[in-house]
Amino acid sequence: MQVLDPLKRLKILDVAAALFAAQPFHKVLLSDVAEAAGVGKGTLYVYFKNKDDLYLSVLYNGFCQLIDQLQQKVDQNQQSPLENLQTVVREIVRFACQNPYLYELMRSVPWCQVTDNALWNGKRTELRALIEAIICRGVALGEFEDPHPELTARFIPHLVRSVMMDRELSSTPETISAHILRFACAALVPKPLDRM
Amino acid sequence: MQVLDPLKRLKILDVAAALFAAQPFHKVLLSDVAEAAGVGKGTLYVYFKNKDDLYLSVLYNGFCQLIDQLQQKVDQNQQSPLENLQTVVREIVRFACQNPYLYELMRSVPWCQVTDNALWNGKRTELRALIEAIICRGVALGEFEDPHPELTARFIPHLVRSVMMDRELSSTPETISAHILRFACAALVPKPLDRM
Amino acid sequence: MQVLDPLKRLKILDVAAALFAAQPFHKVLLSDVAEAAGVGKGTLYVYFKNKDDLYLSVLYNGFCQLIDQLQQKVDQNQQSPLENLQTVVREIVRFACQNPYLYELMRSVPWCQVTDNALWNGKRTELRALIEAIICRGVALGEFEDPHPELTARFIPHLVRSVMMDRELSSTPETISAHILRFACAALVPKPLDRM
């Protein structure tokens, strides 16, 4: 869809993200979204097919942002797999702290049946692949040891979420990152003597 | 609330769990719940105050079931913390496999603002406490090593969910339990040489 | 569709017929229909799928009524084809005068795409067939003379409509019937001898 004013579209996505994450879908009124975005109710329908489409676009947009940021950070500087992993965890935690609502939203498989569901799953896979690639590289270089990198790759984002879910903790991003990393590295980094 | 037919109540909770887990709250119609449970729409209001109450009861019921099963298994036989942890993980995985909808549902922070929200959250805390207690006991006995048992306790249920979420893997409960345990133990069980 | 209270359904159809005929479709508000029928807005949706369905049901209902009345009158008493034709014209005029709105509505092929469109066309055909049968019987008995009974059959209802359309005439039903009959008989009844 050729979009008229991309900035207006982003503005809408932005305020919608905050609203959708703060309340369940059915409590978010499009009139609230419109008002918060400073546009008319009808304008929402110029940029999005309907409420479901808006919701989905919010999720997709957030996903893309996160992956782009990760990819950029990982590609940017030549780092070891361990450093990469640290970077990824820190970035995810940072993103989750900055966009707690959005990150929580991204948890679930979207229930709206849209035509480009494939596109969607593609992004999901992309994130997993990005993490898995780091682990695999680590295994190849002998830095990591992991019989199931694809499982571990799935764990990482969930570990972040598990901590984010209970906001009353008010742990700092650093504490969270550190604990997750400790957790992940314990499983990945081979030790002089085997255990278990 | 003194209820006349506890079995009918459970039947309703059961089908509601399946429906709530498969779709977001607002797509679950009470008429669907009633039909699936084989009762009249009005009957739902005999057993539950309203839709929010039904939703919350489903969650509460789920936590009670899971915790009861866990507590029973843990108390039952005198075991070491490590064995306890293994038991807990296996039981959670088993529960999640048997009640995939319910377990998936239990993930979320409840957004309904009802009076007995606290009661509800109490159960979630209870589950965490149960796991945390095992870890703390392990630390006390020198079997485990963990600077943040309360964080680790939060991780466990989410690790299970992270694997459950992608059903296409078709991993067996055993595989899942094993990988999660490997992961958790790596972080908890001290090794001859420290790292990090 | 098994209908709950057939009388309520008829009541709704009745007031809806008046409203739909007095104004174009888009000016008829369902809230007006509900109020006029003395029921809640939601009740309309218990008896009809949506606004289009209600509109269509009004038309269909009117059609059925008219045809039933005609069939009854024609079957009732043993009459000659000419007498039958007179009866039919008088009945149509009477119906049109009693239900001017409804009759005007029935003019057009319904534009709502409904599943039982066939059912609909069936009724339309039924009316034509009823009239055509009378003409054909007349031709067979030598009372009428008509190379195209199927065309003539189509004319009759339109002749009525043509007169009904301009209400300011305030001709009596009798005048209208008489003129239409004179018109039709002139074309149908063979003459060496004058008639009427």
Next chain:
Amino acid sequence: MQVLDPLKRLKILDVAAALFAAQPFHKVLLSDVAEAAGVGKGTLYVYFKNKDDLYLSVLYNGFCQLIDQLQQKVDQNQQSPLENLQTVVREIVRFACQNPYLYELMRSVPWCQVTDNALWNGKRTELRALIEAIICRGVALGEFEDPHPELTARFIPHLVRSVMMDRELSSTPETISAHILRFACAALVPKPLDRM
């Protein structure tokens, strides 16, 4: 209203006639009209006050066209009332075959309450008057016999429409004209002597 590009105005009227005739008023979107006419939505408001005005203009335009053609043909050559009637019927049928949508549209009483409704209805009256005049002249000359010329005048256009409405017949304009004329003349032309 002084209009800059009369051809663009006609183009709009043309496509609007087709759309209005094919669907009820409320299903015709101005965006559809604009697109079909190859102009911008705003342009419609340059040539017409609003949607109602466009609709009315379509009808008015149609009547003007038809009446102009008829008047011209009737005035053109000195003819007997019977010949005039034949000309009129043939011309109406021709017009209806060439502008089936427009003609079908002209059937209805206009429901828009606009100020120049009168102007509009005047044109309809004009058409009736034109036909009535022919019949009256015939009666005056003793060629016709009709107690209610004003009723008969109303019949003619509707007879045409009644045949046009069912396109599956695929009768030629000639067949249609012939049957209508047979019908009309039967009622109008006095006989001891055979007619046509």
Next chain:
DNA sequence: TATGAATGAGGATTCATTCAT
């Protein structure tokens, strides 16, 4: 107690119309 017909507040969506360009 169990029911489901009736309800109407609430919210998504449409589309004629405007106006800055």
Next chain:
DNA sequence: TATGAATGAATCCTCATTCAT
């Protein structure tokens, strides 16, 4: 003049909830 993005009033429709039976 021509445009089409933006608008919001208008209205259809949903669905949780009630209550007479």
